[in-house]
Amino acid sequence: MQRILVIEDDGDISELVAMNLHRRGYEVLQAYDGMTGTRMAYAELPDLIILDIMMPGKDGFEVYKALQQDERASRIPVLFLSARAQLEDRLVGLELGADDYVAKPFSPKELMLRVQNVLKRYAPKPGEVEVVRGPFRLDKNALKLHLDGEVIDLTASEFKLLAYLVERAGSVQDRYEIQKNVWGYGDDVQTRTLDTHIKRLRQKLGPYADHLETVRGVGYCFRFDD
Known part of the structure; x- marks a missing residue:
């Protein structure tokens, strides 16, 4: 329960x-x-x-x-x-x-x-408990990001946003779809919220911040070359 x-x-x-x-x-x-x-x-x-x-x-x-x-x-x-x-x-x-x-x-x-x-x-989905892309390892049960073996402190919303983008690595994600899937709806209020969360994520990712790419006029994309 x-x-x-x-x-x-x-x-x-x-x-x-x-x-x-x-x-x-x-x-x-x-x-x-x-x-x-x-x-x-x-x-x-x-x-x-x-x-x-x-x-x-x-x-x-x-x-x-x-x-x-x-x-x-x-x-x-x-x-x-x-x-x-x-x-x-x-x-x-x-x-x-x-x-x-x-x-x-x-x-x-x-x-x-x-x-x-x-x-x-x-709620974690079956088969999607852990997502790994290079040095990024996201534990969806514990809502933890392990980056190069170090645990990075993220809020629940920051983790949800990063997981959404990492799971779709290499694919540009539309702003509205990000907002709808991460926060549940895509109205104008969420626009500033999305940008704020991206900014905070980049600060926490430090030298790995460049993996979060801004695609002007469209949205964001997680880039990682294997």
Whole structure:
């Protein structure tokens, strides 16, 4: 049974989300403030975190940044759920590396579909547990990149993006298709998110950054000559 941690300070909303998750067979953990939610994420390592932004003490953005400092917690997919529906707030959440952003008020049915989509994207597929291209070795079970034998710390979204490109090495990938397959949809908001993630990946890949090629007017391509 997959476990989902709901970090939400509004008790009514938390119970509504938990009830719908229970109905679909998920195990639900609940925290009502950012500090408690962060501790539970470290201790429980759930399969997904549904994270409110506007909370007293430690808001959702701060919680997310704290999770990225922990090797294991940084690999947990995060879906922001917030009353802050402005485009700027959504951009901040997605550019931090979150996997989705749902604005309040929300449709429980839509939220459950988005939860399913995020979990599906991170579920390893049979026969595709490990991807190897030269010095790049991606462990899809652990969401880890081994580069020349060294483990490179990637967020869950960064790993998903790199794996998508590496699996299609040598083939130019359209921006819309990348966004749709990595984040679940390809609207304009995701455009900046994609570019931000590529920039961060290149920084982390160091001397191997050139393998991520920008194809102007089209998208990106992972180049590797055997």
